[in-house]
Structures are given as structure tokens and as C-alpha cells.
Amino acid sequence: MNLFExxxxxxxxxxxxxSLYFSTIIWISSSVKEPRPETETQVAAAVKERAASDAFLxxxxxxxxxxxxxxxxxxxxxxxxxxxISDSSFGKLDTLVKSNQEEYNNHYLEKNDFELLYEGExxxxxxxxxxxxxxxxxxxxxxxxxxxxxxxxxxxxGTILFFDLSNWNVYTTxxxxxxxxxEQLLDKESVAYFSVAERTVIAEKQxxxxxxxRLKKYSYILASQPVSLFRNAFFxxxxxxxxxxxxxxxxxxxxxENLRVEEKTNVLYFNGGLERTAEEHTIYSDSFEYVKxxxxxxxxxxxxxxxxxxxxxxxxxxxxPVFSENNKGQVKVAVDKQNTDQPNVTINTSLDMIQxxxxxxxxxxxxxxxxxxxxxxxxxxxxxxxxxxxxxxxWQTIEGITQVxxxxxxxxxxxxxxxxxxxELLEKLATMEVE
Numbered sequence: 001m002n003l004f005e006x007x008x009x010x011x012x013x014x015x016x017x018x019s020l021y022f023s024t025i026i027w028i029s030s031s032v033k034e035p036r037p038e039t040e041t042q043v044a045a046a047v048k049e050r051a052a053s054d055a056f057l058x059x060x061x062x063x064x065x066x067x068x069x070x071x072x073x074x075x076x077x078x079x080x081x082x083x084x085i086s087d088s089s090f091g092k093l094d095t096l097v098k099s100n101q102e103e104y105n106n107h108y109l110e111k112n113d114f115e116l117l118y119e120g121e122x123x124x125x126x127x128x129x130x131x132x133x134x135x136x137x138x139x140x141x142x143x144x145x146x147x148x149x150x151x152x153x154x155x156x157x158g159t160i161l162f163f164d165l166s167n168w169n170v171y172t173t174x175x176x177x178x179x180x181x182x183e184q185l186l187d188k189e190s191v192a193y194f195s196v197a198e199r200t201v202i203a204e205k206q207x208x209x210x211x212x213x214r215l216k217k218y219s220y221i222l223a224s225q226p227v228s229l230f231r232n233a234f235f236x237x238x239x240x241x242x243x244x245x246x247x248x249x250x251x252x253x254x255x256x257e258n259l260r261v262e263e264k265t266n267v268l269y270f271n272g273g274l275e276r277t278a279e280e281h282t283i284y285s286d287s288f289e290y291v292k293x294x295x296x297x298x299x300x301x302x303x304x305x306x307x308x309x310x311x312x313x314x315x316x317x318x319x320x321p322v323f324s325e326n327n328k329g330q331v332k333v334a335v336d337k338q339n340t341d342q343p344n345v346t347i348n349t350s351l352d353m354i355q356x357x358x359x360x361x362x363x364x365x366x367x368x369x370x371x372x373x374x375x376x377x378x379x380x381x382x383x384x385x386x387x388x389x390x391x392x393x394x395w396q397t398i399e400g401i402t403q404v405x406x407x408x409x410x411x412x413x414x415x416x417x418x419x420x421x422x423x424e425l426l427e428k429l430a431t432m433e434v435e
Contacts, residue, residue, distance in 0.1 A: 047229070047232075047233075047293065047294070047295040047297065048295045048296065049292045049293060049295055050291060050292045050294065050295055050296065050301070051292075052130045052288060052292070053079075053082075053130055053131060054079075054300075054302070055288060055291060055292070055301065055302050055303055055313065056122065056126070056127070056130050056284070056288075056302070056303050057075065057078055057079055057082065057302060058078055058082070058116040058117055058118050058151070059073065059078075059117065059118060059119055059302065059304075059316070059319070059321070060072070060073055060078075060116070060117040060319075061073075061074075061077060061078050061081060061114060061115070061116055061117070062114065062115040062117065062196065062207060063113070063114045063115075063186050063193075064111060064112060064113055064114065068195070069195070069196045069197065069198065069207060070193035070194065070195060070196065071193065071194050071196045071207055072191055072192060072193050072194070072319075073318070073319025073320060074191055074192065074319055075300075075316070075319055077185060077186070077188070077191050078116065080185050081114070081116070081182055081185055081186070082116070082131060084177065084178055084181050084182050084185070085131070085133070085153070085160075085175075085177065086131045086132055086133055087178070088133075088175050088176055088177040088178070089134075089175070089176045090133065090134060090135045090136070090160070090173050090174060090175055090176075091135075091136065091173045091174035091175075092135075092136040092138065092139060092173060093135050093136060093137055093139060093140070093171055093172070093173045094139060094171070094172060094173065095139075095169065095170070095171055096161065096170040096171065096172045097168065097169060097170035098169055099167055099168050099169060100168055101168045103168075103170075104163070104165075104168040104169070104170055107161065107163075107170050108150075108152075108163060108170075109198075110154075111154070112152040112153060112154045112161075113153055113154055113155045113156075113179075113182075114152075114153055114182070114186065115150060115151065115152045115153070116150070116151040117149065117150050117151075118148075118149045118150070118303075119149075119304055119305045119321075119388065119390060120149065120303070120304060120305025120306040120307075120312075121147045121148065121149045121164070121165070121166055121306060122147065122148060122149065122284065122303070123145075123146065123147055123282045123284050124146040124147060124148055124162055124171070125137070125146055125282070126282055126284045126285060127148075135173055136173075146164075146171070147164050147166065147167075148162035148163055148164045148171070149163065149164070149165050149166075150162075150163040150165070151163075153175060153177065155177070155179045158174055158175060158176065159172055159173070159174060159175060160172065160173060160174075160175040194209055194213065195209075195210050195211060196208055196209055196210060197210045197369075197370075206369075206388065206389055208368070208369035208370055209366075209368045209369045210368055210369075210370075211368055212365055212366065212367055212368050212371075213365065213366045213368070213391070214363045214364070214365050214366075215320075215363060215364055215366060215391070215409040216318075216360065216361070216362070216363055216364075216409075217360060217362045217363065217364050217406065217407065217408050217409065218317060218318075218357055218358075218360060218393070218406070218407040219357070219358040219360055219398075219404055219405070219406050219407070220354035220355065220356065220357055220358065220404070220405055220407060221354070221355050221356040221357075221358065221403060221404055222352055222353075222354060222355070222402070222403050222404060222405050223352075223353055223354075223355040224266055224351045224352050224353075225297055225298065225351050225352075225353055226351075227250060227252075227259075227261055227268075227351065229294060229297055230259065230268055230270070230294070230349070230351075231252055231259055232293070233290060233293035233294050234257075234259060234270045234272065234290055234293075234347060235252075235254050235257055235259070235272065236254070236257065236272065236273065236275050237254055237255075238254075240254050240255075241253070241254045242254065247260070248263075249261055249262050249263055250263060256272070256273060257270075257271065257272030257273065258270070258271055258272070259271075261351065265326050265350075266326075266328075266350050266351040266352050267326045267327055267348070267349075267350055268327075268347075268348070268349050268350060268351060269346070269347070269348060270345070270346065270347040271344070271345070271346050271347075272344075272345055273342060273343070273344060273345065274286055274289075274335065274343040274344070274345045283306070283309065283311060283335050284303070284311065286333075286335050286343070286345075287311040287313075287333035287335060288303075290331075290333055290345070290347060291313055291331055291333070294331070297353070298315075298331070298349075298353045299315045299329065299353050299354055299355070300315060300316050300317075301313045301314065301315055301316075301329075301330070301331060302314065302316050302321075304321050304330075307417065309334050309335050309336060310332060310333070310334040311332070311333045311334075311335075312330060312331075312332050313330060313331040313332075313333070314329065314330045315329035315330065315353070315354065317354075317393050317407055320390075320391055320392055320393050320409065321390065321392045321393070321412075322354075322392065322393045322394075322395055322407060323392045323393070323394055323395065323412060323419065323421065324394070324395030325395070326350055327348050327349050327350045328350040328352045328353075328395050329350070329352070329353060329354060329395055330349065330350075331347065331348075331349040332347065332348040332349065333345065333346075333347050334346045334347075354395075354405060354407070358404065364408060364409050364410070366391065366409060366410065366411060367411075369389060372389065372411055372422065373386070373389075375422075375426070376413065376425065376426070376429070379426050379429040379430065380429040380430075380432060381415065381425070381429055385415055385416045386413060386414075386415055387414040387415065387416075387417070388413070388414035389411065389412070389413055389414075390411075390412050390414075391409060391410070391411060391412070392409070392410065392411075392412045392421075393407040393408065393409055393410075394407065394408045394409075394410055394421060395407060396408055410422055410423070413425050
């Protein structure tokens with residue numbers, strides 16, 4: 001980092017510190033334990049809800065070109081390609097493979113022109129509804145789960161395939177897509193690609209980064225959102241919310257619903273009952289009912305993955321997910337008793353969200369995927385327990401500065417159903433070896 005960049009960074013930090021007084025005034029006014037004024041309802045109505053097509057957009061695109069594979073995390077590219085898919089025409093969906101791992105692998109390894117990837121599985125019906133895609137599902141009953149995590153499109157065959165890795169299912173139908181429009185988008189000079197190798201049996205057939213990567217490190221101005229934003233979004237009856245003066249933390253209640261904020265960490269917990277507005281629903285639509293009401297105030301939050309009845313939405317920076325402690329920059333929604341008349345919802349999130357990036361040219365080098373896997377296996381990791389690999393940004397606080405955070409890129413590994421940064425997993429494996 002040269003002198004000019006240091007001066008810019010210092011100047012921006014000083015501006016943030018100068019604004020701390022005003023931020024404190026806002027925080028105090030929004031967090032005071034007293035009944036909210038009537039005008040807060042009007043403020044809540046002004047929040048622009050987040051679109052499902054933004055929150056549920058696939059997170060990676062892989063293209064095949066001259067027998068080589070290239071991956072991009074560009075949100076604008078993926079959104080544009082998705083719009084072309086939505087404008088296509090389709091046939092009737094059929095089951096190509098049913099609960100057969102060998103046949104699943106054979107079809108997955110066949111050549112395709114491009115592929116869209118989710119990290120966690122997604123509902124096919126929700127995907128079609130979100131992106132206004134008309135595919136005939138008459139061959140399936142309403143009870144068929146129809147989930148997937150990867151989409152492959154083949155121009156030559158005129159097919160689109162949906163891969164359900166959890167159950168070894170493959171669904172397919174005909175697609176008539178504008179190949180020229182897609183290729184023009186993929187060929188744009190502004191699109192950044194990483195060269196990847198064909199998938200292997202480790203980490204559920206993921207693409208491998210073939211070279212070490214240099215990614216930018218970011219700093220962001222931190223903003224604490226007012227509690228009223230979450231209160232108005234989460235409670236079924238936001239007109240009848242009371243505070244509890246006896247609680248050491250900030251506590252709101254309404255009937256059986258309650259919202260608590262830990263004042264030291266700004267971690268927010270909500271527990272309540274779900275009121276559905278439509279007959280057709282999934283855990284995806286149920287959880288998004290809460291996320292969408294937060295609008296853009298919490299940044300670029302998108303669906304990341306699902307574990308049982310819990311959905312995780314994370315902030316994305318340059319197409320990469322952000323990982324943090326104390327749920328900063330993320331929203332976790334769990335729906336219990338989903339198939340009953342009285343489902344229960346619990347939400348874990350934080351008032352702290354990143355807002356404005358601070359310019360920086362500092363870069364971090366990450367090892368390629370093969371070296372990463374070799375390192376993990378050498379440290380004692382079981383290949384069968386490595387479920388996924390992804391590059392993410394780690395939310396790091398800066399000592400002595402409360403209004404700015406650093407985002408540092410590093411590898412994240414889903415190991416035995418839990419996400420670990422590379423360094424933390426290596427430490428855990430070392431401890432297991434000692435035990």
C-alpha cells in the first residue's frame with residue numbers, strides 16, 4: 001500500500017470517527033426502552049422489500065470453452081444469463097435418473113455448455129416461480145420434493161438438466177434458448193473468470209481452481225441498523241410491541257413472540273409464530289418472508305445454504321460469501337413444525353452490517369484446490385468428510401477502530417456438516433491427532 005493510499009484510508013477512517021457521534025445519537029434513539037412513536041410505522045412502510053430474484057440467484061457460473069472450464073462469481077453476469085433462461089421456452093420435465101449414484105455421475109460428467117451452481121440445495125418449484133419460468137411439472141405430484149443444486153444447459157442437445165446431489169436424482173426437459181445472447185454475455189471482456197479443472201470424487205464433485213489465486217482484501221465502513229427495522233420486519237403485529245425494562249439486554253415482546261438484542265455484541269435473536277400469506281409454501285418462501293422485509297438496509301444478502309430446517313442468508317462481496325462471528329452480515333432462519341398450522345420461527349442475525357467499501361489494493365494469495373486438499377488430507381482430514389469447498393471473505397475487526405472492518409479472502413471447508421476457515425480446520429485436525 002503506497003503513501004497516497006494510506007492517506008486516503010486514514011482520511012476515510014477519520015471521517016467515520018467524526019460521524020460516530022451522530023451514529024451514537026441514532027443508536028440511542030432507536031434502542032431506548034420505551035414504546036415506539038407512531039411515525040415508526042410510516043418509516044417501516046418506506047422500506048423497499050428485497051426481490052426474491054436477487055436473494056435466490058445462483059452463486060457461480062461455469063462455462064465450457066474448447067474443452068476447458070472457467071468459473072465466474074459475477075452477480076451481474078449470472079443475473080443476465082438467468083434472464084435469458086427465463087425468456088426461453090421449455091417442454092415437460094421428466095426424471096432422467098432416480099436415486100442412482102453411478103448414473104447420476106455419468107450424466108454429470110457429460111459435456112455441457114454452461115452450468116449454474118448453488119451452494120445449498122434449492123426447491124425446483126421455488127426456482128421456477130422466482131424466475132418466472134414455465135416448465136410443465138404434470139409428471140410429478142405436489143408431494144414430490146424436487147430439489148436441486150446445479151443446472152446444466154447443452155445447446156446442441158437442447159436440454160436443461162437439474163441435479164439433485166442429495167438424492168442422486170436428475171431431472172431434464174427440452175429448452176429453446178437464445179445461444180447468441182448467452183455467448184455474448186459470457187464473452188464480455190469485463191467478466192472475470194478463474195480457470196478450473198474437471199471435478200473429482202472429493203468434495204462432492206466440485207470444480208478445482210488450477211492455479212493459486214490473488215484476491216483483493218477489502219475494508220468496509222460498518223453501520224449498526226436500528227432495532228426498529230428488525231422489529232417491524234419480524235413481529236406479526238408490529239403495532240402491539242412492548243419493551244421489558246427488567247432485562248439486561250434490549251427485549252421486545254408481543255404475545256408469544258419476542259426479540260432480544262445483546263447490547264455488547266449487537267447479536268439479535270427472534271422467536272415467534274409464522275403467519276403465512278399463501279397456501280403454497282416451502283422453507284425457502286417461509287424464511288424469505290422475513291428477509292425480504294429488511295430490504296437493502298442489510299446489504300447484499302443472498303441465500304447461501306440450508307441445513308435441515310435452517311436457512312442461511314449471507315452478505316456477498318464481489319460474488320463471494322462473507323463469514324463472521326456473532327452472525328454479523330448474515331441472517332439465519334429456522335422453521336420448526338413447518339407442516340402444521342402453527343409453525344415456529346427463530347431468527348439469528350446482527351444489527352451490524354457493512355455499508356461502504358474503502359479503496360484498497362492489498363491482495364491475498366490463496367493456494368489452488370489440489371494443494372488445499374493435499375494439505376487437509378496430510379493434516380488428518382478424512383476425504384469422505386470434506387463436503388464442500390468455497391472461497392469466502394472473513395469479517396475481521398480492527399483493533400481500536402469500531403466503525404471499520406476488514407474483509408480478508410480465504411478458503412472455507414464444509415467438514416462434517418460445519419463450515420471452517422482453512423486455518424481453524426487445520427488447528428482442529430491437529431488437536432484431534434493429539435487426542
